[in-house]
Amino acid sequence: MKTLDEYYRSYNSNVHRGIHVLSAKATEAYEGARTKVANFVNAADSREIVFTRNATEAINLVAYSWGLSNLKQGDEIVLTVAEHHSAIVPWQFVSQKTGATLKYVGLTKEEVPDIEQFKGLLSNKTKIVVVHHVSNVLGSMLPIEDIVTWSNRVGAKVLVDACQSVPHMPVDVQKLGADFLVASSHKMCGPTGVGFLHGKLDILSSMEPFLGGGEMIADVFQDKSTYAEPPSRFEAGTPAIGEAIGLGAAIDYLSQIGMQKIHEYEKELATYLYESLISVPNVRIYGPAPCKTDHRAPLCSFNVENVHPTDIAEILDLQHGVAIRSGHHCAQILHRTLGINASARASLHFYNTKEEVDVFVHALKSSIDFLTSEL
Amino acid sequence: MDVSSLAAALPSLVAPTMNLKPRLAFPLHPFSARGGGAHPRGSVAVGCAHSNVPPPLRRAADEEDQGEDADPRLRLHRLAEEFRAVPEAGRARRLLAYAAALPRLGDADRVAANRVMGCVAQVWLVGRCDGAGRMRFAADSDSELSRGYCACLISALDGAHPDEVLDVDPADLAPLGVAAGTRSRASTWHNVLVGMQKRARAAIAVREGRSPAGSFPSLVIGRDGTVRAQGSYAEAQVSSPPLQFCLFSFRCLD
Numbered sequence: 001m002k003t004l005d006e007y008y009r010s011y012n013s014n015v016h017r018g019i020h021v022l023s024a025k026a027t028e029a030y031e032g033a034r035t036k037v038a039n040f041v042n043a044a045d046s047r048e049i050v051f052t053r054n055a056t057e058a059i060n061l062v063a064y065s066w067g068l069s070n071l072k073q074g075d076e077i078v079l080t081v082a083e084h085h086s087a088i089v090p091w092q093f094v095s096q097k098t099g100a101t102l103k104y105v106g107l108t109k110e111e112v113p114d115i116e117q118f119k120g121l122l123s124n125k126t127k128i129v130v131v132h133h134v135s136n137v138l139g140s141m142l143p144i145e146d147i148v149t150w151s152n153r154v155g156a157k158v159l160v161d162a163c164q165s166v167p168h169m170p171v172d173v174q175k176l177g178a179d180f181l182v183a184s185s186h187k188m189c190g191p192t193g194v195g196f197l198h199g200k201l202d203i204l205s206s207m208e209p210f211l212g213g214g215e216m217i218a219d220v221f222q223d224k225s226t227y228a229e230p231p232s233r234f235e236a237g238t239p240a241i242g243e244a245i246g247l248g249a250a251i252d253y254l255s256q257i258g259m260q261k262i263h264e265y266e267k268e269l270a271t272y273l274y275e276s277l278i279s280v281p282n283v284r285i286y287g288p289a290p291c292k293t294d295h296r297a298p299l300c301s302f303n304v305e306n307v308h309p310t311d312i313a314e315i316l317d318l319q320h321g322v323a324i325r326s327g328h329h330c331a332q333i334l335h336r337t338l339g340i341n342a343s344a345r346a347s348l349h350f351y352n353t354k355e356e357v358d359v360f361v362h363a364l365k366s367s368i369d370f371l372t373s374e375l
Numbered sequence: 376m377d378v379s380s381l382a383a384a385l386p387s388l389v390a391p392t393m394n395l396k397p398r399l400a401f402p403l404h405p406f407s408a409r410g411g412g413a414h415p416r417g418s419v420a421v422g423c424a425h426s427n428v429p430p431p432l433r434r435a436a437d438e439e440d441q442g443e444d445a446d447p448r449l450r451l452h453r454l455a456e457e458f459r460a461v462p463e464a465g466r467a468r469r470l471l472a473y474a475a476a477l478p479r480l481g482d483a484d485r486v487a488a489n490r491v492m493g494c495v496a497q498v499w500l501v502g503r504c505d506g507a508g509r510m511r512f513a514a515d516s517d518s519e520l521s522r523g524y525c526a527c528l529i530s531a532l533d534g535a536h537p538d539e540v541l542d543v544d545p546a547d548l549a550p551l552g553v554a555a556g557t558r559s560r561a562s563t564w565h566n567v568l569v570g571m572q573k574r575a576r577a578a579i580a581v582r583e584g585r586s587p588a589g590s591f592p593s594l595v596i597g598r599d600g601t602v603r604a605q606g607s608y609a610e611a612q613v614s615s616p617p618l619q620f621c622l623f624s625f626r627c628l629d
C-alpha cells in the first residue's frame with residue numbers, strides 16, 4: 001500500500017514513453033517489478049513475464065494469441081472438470097472458432113482429477129493441456145512435472161493455472177516445465193488489477209499479438225504494423241503501473257518471510273482446518289482428506305446437510321463477523337460433477353491462525369444451530 | 376390481508392401451470408404471541424423490536440383495496456424502516472419467518488426457464504400480468520434467507536402495475552441492507568428485482584402489441600451465419616413461455 005501510495009504521489013508517470021526523470025523512475029520500478037516476478041517463479045528471463053490484468057486475462061491471451069493460430073478442426077484441448085471458469089471459457093471460444101474439441105478429465109472416488117484417465121485422453125490430437133496446479137475447491141494438487149512429461153510426448157503444450165499455488169508455496173517454472181503459467185496479484189497479498197503470464201520465450205516470440213495499440217508495436221503504417229518483441233508485444237496500452245510495482249512489493253514481503261516457510265505452516269494449518277471442520281456434525285468436505293494426499297491446500301469447500309451454504313455464509317457474516325465464500329466458486333462443472341449446486345468455502349493464508357480456525361468452527365456450529373432451529 | 380389469506384389467494388393469482396401448495400394451513404397469524412402457529416419445521420422463535428412476532432407481509436393490491444398507498448417504492452421504504460427498527464441480530468430471524476410463510480413453488484415452476492440468474496443460491500421467479508393489469512409474482516429458492524428476500528420483494532411488488540414495477544430503482548433497495556441495491560451477481564435483492572422488471576417489461580410489450588422478447592444475452596454466431604442461443608440461461612430464455620423469441624439468420628461478412 002505504501003508502494004502504491006508512493007508511486008501515485010511521487011512519480012506517477014507513464015512507462016516506456018517519456019524521457020523525463022519521472023517516466024524513467026516509473027519505468028525502472030515497473031521493469032524492476034517484472035524482474036521480481038521472474039525471480040519469484042525462477043523464470044529463465046524476465047522477458048518471459050507478461051503483465052496482464054489478472055490470471056483470467058493471461059489465459060485469454062494464450063487462447064486468442066496461441067490458440068487461434070495453432071488449433072484447427074480435429075485438434076483436442078484437454079482440461080479437467082475441476083478447472084476454474086477462467087481456464088475453461090476462453091477455450092470454449094477457441095473451440096467454437098477453430099473446431100477443436102474440449103476433452104475433460106473426471107474425478108476419482110477420492111475426488112481428485114483422474115490421472116489415469118488423463119493419460120488415456122492424451123493422443124497425437126492433443127495440442128494443449130490446461131490444468132490447475134492446486135484446485136480452488138478440492139484443495140488437491142496435480143503432478144505438473146509428470147503432466148508436462150506425458151503431454152510433451154504427444155507434442156502438446158501445457159498451460160498451468162497457478163493462482164492457488166504461487167501465493168502458497170515455492171513455484172519453479174523451469175522445474176515444472178510448463179509452456180505457460182498464470183497467476184494473479186490479488187491472491188498473493190498484492191493489489192487487484194494485475195496478474196501475469198509466464199511463457200517460454202521461444203513460444204511467446206512466435207505468438208501473434210493479443211490486443212493492439214501503443215507499446216506493442218514497432219512501426220505503424222497505414223496498411224500494416226510491425227510488432228514489438230515479448231513481453232511488450234502483449235502489453236498494449238498504458239499498463240497498471242502502480243499495481244505492477246505494488247505486486248513487486250508484495251513479492252518482496254512474501255520473499256522476506258520465505259515461501260517454503262509459508263508452505264510448511266499452511267500445510268499444518270490445512271490439516272487443522274480439515275480436522276476441525278470434519279468434527280462438526282453433518283458436514284461434508286469435498287476433495288481428498290489430508291491423510292490421503294501429499295498436499296492439501298488450506299481451504300475446505302463443504303456443505304452442511306439440509307442447510308444451504310449461502311444461508312450459512314450469511315449468518316456467519318451477520319452474526320459472527322466471519323467471512324467465507326458460498327456458491328460455485330467459479331467451478332460450476334466441478335459442482336455438477338460432485339452432484340451439488342453450491343458449497344461453502346473457508347480458505348486460509350499464512351496470516352491466519354489456528355485460533356481463527358477455532359473461532360470459525362465455533363461460529364459455524366452456532367450458525368448451524370440458529371438455522372436449524374429457525375427452519 | 377393476513378398471511379393465511381395471502382397463501383390461500385396465491386393459487387388464483389398465478390398461471391395454471393403453477394402448483395402452489397402452501398405447506399400448511401396457516402392460522403390467522405402465522406406466529407402468535409402464545410408461541411403457537413403451525414410451522415413447516417416446528418416451533419419458531421421470532422424476535423422483533425416491538426414484539427416476538429413479525430407483522431405479516433402485505434401485498435400492494437391488498438393495501439390499495441383498503442385505500443392505502445400501494446406504491447412499491449413506498450412499500451419498500453416502509454419495509455426498510457421495519458428492518459431498521461429490528462436489532463441486527465433479529466433481521467435474519469425476521470427473514471426466516473417471512474421465508475417460512477412464503478408458499479413453495481411446485482416442481483413445474485422450479486425449472487431453468489424461471490431461474491433468476493446471478494444469485495449465489497438457486498432462485499425461481501414466476502410472473503405474469505393478471506386480468507386487471509396487475510403483475511402477479513411468486514418465487515422460491517433452495518436457500519431460506521433468499522426465500523425471505525423473495526417474500527419481501529413480492530410483498531412490495533405483487534399486485535403492482537407493470538409501470539410501477541419498472542419505476543422501482545435498485546437504489547430503492549439500498550436501505551434494506553448492505554449491497555442490497557448493488558448490481559452484483561451475489562445480490563439476491565437486486566437480481567430478483569431485475570427479474571421482476573423483466574417480466575413487467577414483457578407484460579407492457581404484450582399490452583402494446585410488441586414482441587415481449589428483450590435483448591438477448593447469449594448468442595452464438597456460427598460459421599454458417601446461423602444465430603442460436605447457447606448455454607442454459609440463453610436456451611431457457613428462448614423456451615420461456617411468456618417470451619416469443621425470434622431467431623434469425625444473417626450472413627456473416629467475411
